[in-house]
Amino acid sequence: MIGAASDPFEGHDFGTLLAIMLCGTATLAGLASYLLSSFTRRRRSSYTPATICGDVAASFCAGALSLYLWGCAQILLTSLEGEYKFEACEKAGGFERAKQVDAYIGDYIPLRFTCHMPGGEPGFEAVIPGYLNPSMAALLLAALAVGIASAALHMRQRRGSTPPQGVGEPT
Template sequence: MAADSAGGHDSILLLFICLIGVIVIFTLIGMVGSGIAKRTGRRKTQDEWLGGTALLSVCATVALYIWGALHVMFMENDNMREECAKAGGAVKAAQVDRYEAHYFPLRFTCHIDEGGSYDAAVPGYINPAMTIAFVLAIATGAVSVVARERRVVA
């Protein structure tokens, strides 16, 4: 998804996605908390630990996405050139003719009138950390399912 600026209809959609993300985070944290409360007094099994880790990893992925999306979404027209200057220097920022927001992966791109471009505004750790949290969620979720099936069969 891309837009010529960080404002407009795409920002409204992104705000809606962020709102749903916050609801998902609280729901998943509630699920983890309820799982902990139900199992007090007995030792947790490996699949329960892995399942909880998977849910918390999903929460981390969604939270990181929301944090990065807020950097893109709240870029006002006045701040766009300033962010481009921070990322590429004043000389490059003076040559910027348009901006583009990408929401997957998260990035804010400054396009130079001579044909080049460079990214700005989204902290550099967001996309790699989001990828790591997502891979951790998938891996621990899959291992949790396998461990649960082995426990049920045994």
């Protein structure tokens, strides 16, 4: 979203951030309860490499979601404190650069708040730490890799448990 620096409603929308926080927190609570249930005696007795990989993938997803919610909370708290625009740019780039900002760009994926500079000069990021988006990407890629491994192990396990048709049948 690009808006004029004088437009107080550009950047990240408060309602959207609040909805993301509520839905994300509910999803994170569901993932946490699923992962905690894996410690029950009944569930531990049925562990296989596929279920362990599935739980690890879910843990990586929970970590990525936690980081995303933390970043959203930083933006939400900054906006509630009244430091959402100029002050956030001033903290990130200094007073002189913040005075030159002509627009604010707020993105949800990847999560960022950019102070846009005029005349093609590169803008600068504010509020969201630089490590947040790469960390989320790494966790999601790891979750994808482990999830694929889990699916492959599950398929191999299923093929190994039932004999193929026609093998061992009397003729």
